Amino acid sequence: MEIIFGLKNIGKIYPHPVITIGTFDGMHQGHQKIISQVVKRAKNISGTSIVLTFNPHPQEILTPAKAPLLLTTLDEKINLFKELKVDLLLIINFTQHLSKLSPADFVKGILHNQLKSEEVFIGYNYTFGFKREGDFHLLEQLGKVYGFKVKVVSPIKVKKRAVSSTLIREKILAGKVKEAGTYLGHFPSLSGRVISGDKRGKSLGYPTSNLSIEENKLLPPAGVYAVYIKLDKKVHKGVLNIGFRPTFKGKRKSVEVHIFNFKEKIYGKCLQIALVKRLREEKAFARVEDLICQIGKDIKRARRILSRL
Structure with missing residues (x-):
């Protein structure tokens, strides 16, 4: 083209x-x-x-x-x-x-x-x-x-x-990414370059890549999502978190993705994320151990969802 x-x-x-x-x-x-x-x-x-x-x-x-x-x-x-x-x-x-x-x-x-x-x-x-x-x-x-x-x-x-961009925005803002996908004809998506983060995910046992997203890009509500990740023409599976990390009293919104079975360093790379399903809303946990346990459950559920597609 x-x-x-x-x-x-x-x-x-x-x-x-x-x-x-x-x-x-x-x-x-x-x-x-x-x-x-x-x-x-x-x-x-x-x-x-x-x-x-x-x-x-x-x-x-x-x-x-x-x-x-x-x-x-x-x-x-x-x-x-x-x-x-x-x-x-x-x-x-x-x-x-x-x-x-x-x-x-x-x-x-x-x-x-x-x-x-x-x-x-x-x-x-x-x-x-x-x-x-x-x-x-x-x-x-x-x-x-x-x-x-x-x-x-x-x-x-x-x-x-009738399919329209306005209707699809409504679905995404409501967190209904799966339903938005039926109108789009493809998964709702976002893309961004991998930037340095505070390595919080790694300390929890689930390393994440933090993404820089364009300011005028529509994002779904804060929460955890089952996703596909495209990197260098190869598609991976993972979970995406959008939000403020309330367990750690975060004040700045972040977008970070955990890629299953992946250990490469990809700072500066551009990732394309396909949003498949919203797993849950963002939540503050009383103990870090509870958060780690929930992340494990999120990953198990995401694997099950993505394996069926």
């Missing part, structure tokens, strides 16, 4: 561009359906599948106080786009100037003049341009002017509810 940051870095004309546009936070089943159709159509016409997305999230620029925490960071989204075999990922810096483009100027300047779009696939509720004034009907009208076709992709429904 080719990745281009910024419109000015497009250095050539791509054959028969088939395009979709969006923020794609979470890369849920609805997003995957649209992108898969773009990829399939591009292959059928010997064209180029193109995803046009924005960074940062538009609401971080337009309404910072109301901007949602992200289901997927930019790096996480890039990895998911690669898995869907997109030909070209075009990442546009979202600015106040861009937000003020009229729908007509957006289509003419970007979709037509720069990308030479032939087909554009959008979600059923897609809007674009200044104050979201553009919708499917306007895009279709502009497509007739500039020579491209528009295809609207119907929503994916799970349990009779």
